[in-house]
Amino acid sequence: MDVAVAALEDLAAWQRLIDGYQPLFEPLAANAAVGLVPRYFTDAAGARRNAAMPSTPALPMLEWRRTADRMIALPATYRGLVGLGVDLLFLAGDGALEAVLARAEHPLGEMKRQLRAARVQFFVFRTQHELRDLGYEDFVEALGLPFLGACR
Amino acid sequence: MTQRPGKAQLPHLFRPGRIGTFTTRNLIKYGACCVSNYNGRDGTITPRELARMRVIANTGCGMITNQGAYPDPRGEGKAYFRQVAIFDDRFLPEFETIARYIHDGGAIAIQQILHAGRYGGIDLGYCIQPSVVPQTLPHFRPPREMTKDDIRQCVREHAEAAQRAVKAGFDGTEVTSFMGYLLANFNSKFTNQRTDEYGGSTKNRGRFMRELIDGMKQATPDNPLIIRLNGAELMDNWGGNDEDECFELMQQAVDCGVDMISVTVGWQEAPESSIGRDIPPGYWNYLAARAKKSFPNTLIAFGNRLPEAGMANDCIAKGEFDFWEVCRPLLADPEMVHKVAEGRQDEIRRCIGSLNCLSRLFRDLPYTCTMNPALGHEVEPEYAITPATVKKKIMVIGAGPAGMECAITAAKRGHAVTVFEKSDRIGGSLLGYAAHDLARPDDLLSVIQHYEVMARKLGVELKFNTEANAKFMRSMLHQFDACVVAAGARIDMAAYDRLEGRERLVDAIDVAKGKVQPGKRVVVIGAGKVGLVVAESLRKGGAEVTIVEEAKRIAGDVMPSFKWRHSAWVEELEIRTLTLSRVTRVTAEGVHVANGKGETFVPADTVIAAGPRKSNQEMFREFEWMIDELHGCGDAIMPRGLDAAIQEGYRLGVRI
Numbered sequence: 061m062d063v064a065v066a067a068l069e070d071l072a073a074w075q076r077l078i079d080g081y082q083p084l085f086e087p088l089a090a091n092a093a094v095g096l097v098p099r100y101f102t103d104a105a106g107a108r109r110n111a112a113m114p115s116t117p118a119l120p121m122l123e124w125r126r127t128a129d130r131m132i133a134l135p136a137t138y139r140g141l142v143g144l145g146v147d148l149l150f151l152a153g154d155g156a157l158e159a160v161l162a163r164a165e166h167p168l169g170e171m172k173r174q175l176r177a178a179r180v181q182f183f184v185f186r187t188q189h190e191l192r193d194l195g196y197e198d199f200v201e202a203l204g205l206p207f208l209g210a211c212r
Numbered sequence: 213m214t215q216r217p218g219k220a221q222l223p224h225l226f227r228p229g230r231i232g233t234f235t236t237r238n239l240i241k242y243g244a245c246c247v248s249n250y251n252g253r254d255g256t257i258t259p260r261e262l263a264r265m266r267v268i269a270n271t272g273c274g275m276i277t278n279q280g281a282y283p284d285p286r287g288e289g290k291a292y293f294r295q296v297a298i299f300d301d302r303f304l305p306e307f308e309t310i311a312r313y314i315h316d317g318g319a320i321a322i323q324q325i326l327h328a329g330r331y332g333g334i335d336l337g338y339c340i341q342p343s344v345v346p347q348t349l350p351h352f353r354p355p356r357e358m359t360k361d362d363i364r365q366c367v368r369e370h371a372e373a374a375q376r377a378v379k380a381g382f383d384g385t386e387v388t389s390f391m392g393y394l395l396a397n398f399n400s401k402f403t404n405q406r407t408d409e410y411g412g413s414t415k416n417r418g419r420f421m422r423e424l425i426d427g428m429k430q431a432t433p434d435n436p437l438i439i440r441l442n443g444a445e446l447m448d449n450w451g452g453n454d455e456d457e458c459f460e461l462m463q464q465a466v467d468c469g470v471d472m473i474s475v476t477v478g479w480q481e482a483p484e485s486s487i488g489r490d491i492p493p494g495y496w497n498y499l500a501a502r503a504k505k506s507f508p509n510t511l512i513a514f515g516n517r518l519p520e521a522g523m524a525n526d527c528i529a530k531g532e533f534d535f536w537e538v539c540r541p542l543l544a545d546p547e548m549v550h551k552v553a554e555g556r557q558d559e560i561r562r563c564i565g566s567l568n569c570l571s572r573l574f575r576d577l578p579y580t581c582t583m584n585p586a587l588g589h590e591v592e593p594e595y596a597i598t599p600a601t602v603k604k605k606i607m608v609i610g611a612g613p614a615g616m617e618c619a620i621t622a623a624k625r626g627h628a629v630t631v632f633e634k635s636d637r638i639g640g641s642l643l644g645y646a647a648h649d650l651a652r653p654d655d656l657l658s659v660i661q662h663y664e665v666m667a668r669k670l671g672v673e674l675k676f677n678t679e680a681n682a683k684f685m686r687s688m689l690h691q692f693d694a695c696v697v698a699a700g701a702r703i704d705m706a707a708y709d710r711l712e713g714r715e716r717l718v719d720a721i722d723v724a725k726g727k728v729q730p731g732k733r734v735v736v737i738g739a740g741k742v743g744l745v746v747a748e749s750l751r752k753g754g755a756e757v758t759i760v761e762e763a764k765r766i767a768g769d770v771m772p773s774f775k776w777r778h779s780a781w782v783e784e785l786e787i788r789t790l791t792l793s794r795v796t797r798v799t800a801e802g803v804h805v806a807n808g809k810g811e812t813f814v815p816a817d818t819v820i821a822a823g824p825r826k827s828n829q830e831m832f833r834e835f836e837w838m839i840d841e842l843h844g845c846g847d848a849i850m851p852r853g854l855d856a857a858i859q860e861g862y863r864l865g866v867r868i
């Protein structure tokens with residue numbers, strides 16, 4: 061099994077990670093969801109492809125979805141960037157998910173580091189105002205992503 | 213006529229140039245600098261914008277580019293809240309005025325056509341792109357894929373926009389692929405995943421660009437066309453073009469006969485900075501040099517993170533590019549070119565790369581400039597430095613940025629100004645900040661150097677090592693007409709009165725100024741800008757650092773354009789950060805910290821109080837009945853930062 065997929069499917073580990081940050085997710089509206097997908101997959105012809113495409117074959121995805129009272133980790137399916145039912149998407153490069161899980165003390169800090177190093181790519185499917193209304197501002201800022209005033 | 217000394221010192225920059233059939237008086241191009249957001253919501257140019265452009269027109273540049281106008285009536289190309297429009301002739305009268313200003317100012321006028329693509333559709337709720345690839349920043353609208361009819365229509369609209377620009381009196385036009393706009397979206401394999409003739413190979417991805425260039429050149433054959441193309445997208449790790457692909461696209465543009473390539477760097481969404489204060493000047497020059505070497509017969513303009521005229525002159529002398537493209541330095545000091553020409557470079561107000569200008573655009577706000585409080589207010593007489601009707605003797609307490617800005621502004625108006633400062637030099641808390649800044653301290657120190665130069669040239673009297681208090685003030689009675697309290701802010705140590713062990717706390721300002729040397733295990737209380745700068749600096753120096761913050765997030769008082777940098781540095785330096793946490797006790801061994809998870813002990817040999825901040829306002833009460841006029845500005849009113857200090861100091865100086 062692909063190492064990245066194995067990391068993705070360890071739901072217990074991801075739930076432990078999420079539980080360590082439940083206060084961060086408290087502002088989120090019910091059903092708000094974040095997706096995590098390995099950035100690369102192997103297609104039917106055996107070629108390595110980037111999953112950041114409008115349409116892909118069915119690939120495993122991890123969802124963090126807000127229920128009425130907490131954030132939970134769920135298995136899901138990714139079929140490309142179009143029509144995805146999440147608000148934010150992380151495409152994790154080789155080794156990134158494993159590194160996040162391995163950093164027991166502050167895994168979101170590792171996520172932030174991976175984002176900064178461009179080993180995790182981040183896509184947004186909502187407008188800024190929608191994200192704020194859904195309660196994402198703290199989470200996005202916790203990852204060191206500019207929520208307002210990006211210009212670099 | 214005597215040649216101005218600066219021109220002799222920088223002969224390459226000030227020699228005449230040529231673009232198409234047009235001659236330029238020098239090799240300095242004012243870059244369009246995004247958009248100002250000073251205009252109407254409907255795309256009309258306002259008196260505010262015209263007043264600003266009149267100032268820009270007189271900067272002394274040989275070529276001036278007006279800000280990007282969107283070419284389509286639907287507004288798909290419109291990225292910014294108050295971006296100007298050029299999709300209809302009804303907008304032309306104000307464009308004519310701007311072109312006339314530029315010509316009257318002695319420059320060639322270029323109009324930028326800006327279709328923002330993936331960043332566009334601000335009024336529509338969607339944006340258009342070559343493929344449906346969502347953005348990676350939370351500022352934009354969901355994408356729709358362009359059909360081939362959409363592409364053809366887009367090319368037509370660009371051509372018509374170019375015709376309108378020339379009809380309005382502009383000498384040439386410019387299209388931009390910079391930042392991730394529509395042209396860049398087609399060129400880049402990150403955003404262009406089409407499988408038709410507009411996608412796939414670099415040649416195919418460049419097809420839209422080639423058709424755009426052809427369309428615009430056919431529409432305006434006698435007028436130069438400039439194209440802004442990335443030499444580096446900085447998106448390679450995410451599947452964007454590498455530098456070689458960027459230069460292949462430049463070759464395509466050259467083959468289509470563009471008159472100039474303006475080499476740019478980066479996308480808005482790039483994971484790394486391209487123009488921020490943390491990038492050293494000259495860092496990207498190699499891209500321009502590669503372009504000039506690759507395309508020797510095409511004019512190359514460049515200016516990304518190249519704010520210094522001397523460096524630009526040297527680059528031109530070496531043949532690295534043909535025109536210095538400069539924008540933000542001229543927002544900071546519209547007199548910069550004149551000062552350079554006259555050998556008064558020491559008087560230039562340098563752009564410090566704070567990016568408060570452009571980052572405000574994503575909050576739908578007009579841009580401002582930390583260093584130029586009058587930017588955007590040129591139409592308001594209240595912001596103009598005019599001779600004071602009544603010349604006064606003014607005392608300014610505090611030689612930080614607020615006080616010095618007020619002092620030199622008042623001095624320019626003819627007032628006699630004396631600044632009293634308790635330390636031994638100009639700078640205030642900016643000195644401590646610069647000493648520990650992880651970005652580029654030189655930029656911050658340039659602010660202080662500017663004040664030192666201007667104080668000397670304007671005859672501002674400086675009295676150092678002088679503490680202002682009631683006794684001091686009594687000795688000054690009747691000697692001054694007005695007093696400005698610009699005494700800054702301090703760490704409010706009284707906030708810790710009930711903290712057990714408070715006597716062990718050290719003041720972050722004292723640490724920043726070098727009065728206190730922390731040990732190797734440090735706890736910093738407060739994750740505002742003061743705490744973060746101190747923590748980062750100490751960590752970089754090898755100390756083990758923990759930050760304790762009561763709020764949910766760090767960097768609460770940091771400008772949005774810089775928050776993410778502190779967030780990144782804290783992570784990269786592995787600074788442990790405890791938010792939603794409160795110090796309950798300080799002992800000789802360390803601090804006890806309480807939060808939702810219980811209580812933690814953090815070992816420390818130094819505990820630094822870095823907040824809350826409190827304005828030094830006592831003098832307002834003490835001096836109120838001692839002097840005719842009593843004013844205040846900067847952190848002495850409310851603790852904020854450099855931007856507010858300079859803005860308020862200036863506004864007080866122009867009206868006092």
